[in-house]
Amino acid sequence: MTERGAVLLDRPERPGRPGHPLPQGAGRLPAGLLRTARPRQWVKNVLVAAAPAAAGELDSRHNLAQLLVVFTLFTAAASAVYLVNDARDAAADRAHPVKCRRPVAAGEVPAAVAYAVGALLAVLAVTGAAALCNTMTGALLTAYLSMQLAYCVWLKHVLVVDMAVVTTGFLLRAMIGGVALGIPLSRWFLITTGFGALFMVAAKRYSEAVQLADGGGATRALLTEYTTGYLRFVWQLAAGVAVLGYCLWALETGGCPASAPCAGGSLLPWRQLSVIAFILAVLRYAVFADRGTAGEPEDVVLRDRPLAVIGLVWAAMYACAVAGL
Template sequence: MTDTAVLHRRGVHGGPPAPPRRGGILTGLLRTARPRQWVKNVLVVAAPAAAGQLFTRHALTQTALVLVLFTACAAAVYLVNDARDAAADRAHPVKRHRPVAAGQVPVPVAYAAGAVLGMLAPAAAALLCTPSVAALLAAYLVMQLAYCVSLKHVLVVDLAVVTTGFLMRAAAGGLALGIPLSRWFLITTGFGALFMVAAKRYSEAVQLAGTAGATRALLTEYTTGYLRFVWQLAAGAAVLGYCLWALEAGGVPHTGLLPWRQLSMVAFILAVLRYAVFADRGTAGEPEDVVLRDPALAVIGAVWAAMYALAVANW
């Protein structure tokens, strides 16, 4: 093998050999759209479920539609992001396996697919949902594309943008059905999202200490102490917001067997504490992996969901 071929396989940074291309372009596009992260878009169900208005034909149809459209928008952002970051991702020990960085999906194809999805989703929302949902999706795309281009390089603003993306998901379901969003819902969702985002950044900073500048330069500007402070602050605020909601609701007469709203505080706090274990270890770099692969967290989450459902149904 010639020296040129060796350099080509190793990549411009002289790291390990680039991964072989697997599958075709369509398979690569699907992988770039991050199917494993689509679980984040389930947040669109939160507002209708919290209001007890989820289980009607109209609500289920609209919520499912918004879920699909938000997934399309998120996929569009991932495609554009990976196309822009292809060169930097080749220096990352994990991200170099992404289809665009590995060469399975050409950069122009990723841009084109992202553009098509980004235009179709708001247009479909305007026709099939409400103008407010279409405007929200358009705003999400603009904000996330601005993040890909420049905002992810601005201290603190990068955390705020990603957190706002989660809030937009949570708000979309309410807007689709005309459900007012309570202050406690927004506070808990917002700070809960910030907790996970800051924990992810903290984990990345810990795992890539000394080499982070090669792939996410902003991580070299944050200190692990600061990121730890942010996720601890956000976790405390999320717990406080949830507890205030549950205790405030305790003043409302109920006919249920038990005060499920107040009892759900226990499961919620346990879930935050369990997730904080992974954050503290620096292994919360992929939130969906933490949520889906930890059996204890899955059980706690199921118990919380059951209690919440009983509280909404007033059983």
Template sequence: MPEAAPLTSAARTREAALHGQRTPPRAPAPLPRKRGLRALLRGIVTTARPKQWVKNILVIAAPAAAGRLFSIHALLQLALVFALFTACAAAVYLINDARDVEADRAHPTKRHRPVAAGQVPVPVAYGVGGVLAVLAPVVAAWLTSPLVAALLTAYIGMQLAYCVCLKHVLVVDLAVVTTGFLMRAMAGGLALGIPLSRWFLITTGFGALFMVSAKRYSEAVQMAGKAGATRALLTEYTTGYLRFVWQLAAGVAVLGYCLWALEEGSAPHTGLLPWRQLSVVAFILAILRYAVFADRGTAGEPEDVVLRDRALAVIGMVWLAMYGLAVANW
């Protein structure tokens, strides 16, 4: 007998209805997979989070504090360190997205990330991330200094440990993210052989903790009552505890900056005004202004707060001007 032609989907539906059977639900359609080398490269760049690259500008912090920005050698070294830190961060993002691909595909927003959407294959993400993670410290050891190479290696190791397990450990997750910012601020000084002041490290470290804990507090406030809508660790923090952390960090950062300004400003100067001491006023105003958004629970994205608030931007420009005048001894 001739073999029966296969039933179409519509025919199968009618057949199931005639026999009183329930039609099986359709599986959700997979996200379209973009192909081609250009789409792959675009996906890799997107996975590297270009918006986050602005954080790496912190590499100029120590040279700026020491007044060592005004030479071709310094600018070239800082540009190289910026690029190397960007490569390290990109490596971590690629490996993290490859590792979390299944969880991201089940997430309503993260499923659109290039790795989860299939635009960047998982082996490619692992491969590119691994190459960047190895290449960046090697280039740093060759073109900058062994200390910078060691710092980048430690940064990559710490961030990968964060992706695997440390992001699920209370308090430690805050310390790891804060240390990442502090490492960026240290890298420029190590590349140029600039001694790092204890007050610089204290101010930078606790300033970073202030912004990190304010971000966590804002996320906790906005996601209150929405269990599972954000990172699981937030449900283990209380908003009262996170408020205590960012308030404590802000106080220590201000204290560290004041002690630094007064200590450095105690030396004789020939400038018109004691700009270094006066910059304390602008620094405290900036902290107080940022704390307004932290207290409201709207400091979820620090770069957006800094760039979108006009008053904060003006205060920041005034502080930069005062600090520049102090460095130039005008």
């Protein structure tokens, strides 16, 4: 073989060419960051449209565009919390049979990178909310980030307070859309949303506690300090208050949102009739809570067809109320 041929053979090959795949870790960082941001959890942020929908304010392109901005900003803030949480808990997650597959715990995403990206997303979310919406929207996002970061560091180890913080996170989601659009928030709306969120949070804790009692292993250390009886009491109490709050809300304005076209009257009291669908939805979700299978609320909501049908019926009834049909 000639010297020139030897030089050609010894020349290092560039990765990524046909027959020469990329290094094993190449390209994993962006995908790992995305998985750490929990895309499956983003469905929760649809709650930002709750207050505008309840007030019948989804009938303009401007409002819809503003809600899309709010959804994006809240998703960025929630993703920032997930990144920081996983970076902080990486060592503990490696010892967990399921959480060890999280990108930070598995070594796909360095903890320092997760912290940096989380901080960047948090800053962008708050400044973007203040610039693109209003100061109060930025303040609510700041409050959400502060509470959730405190939860990651300390509050998730405090009995009862841990559920209150998670519940407040859902309530802030429901409030922020109305605040961004300048829509007054009904006290009954806040009560229904808050206790509805507590119902789902307590049902999730109850399901985890049931699995722990069955030998499934604890997913959070604080679960050992709760009893299943106490958690059952909390989700049943929360469900009752949420139903009561919704009934009072439905009756408050004669069956229609004050700002909606149906304020002049409609053929049927659709808003009051929607109470039936709301109660059926709570009863259907309570089936999973009672079985101890409501550990992932988004899975229950998205995968249970009867619950989805009930939700669509409720939405149709409320839409009829808003439209004055």
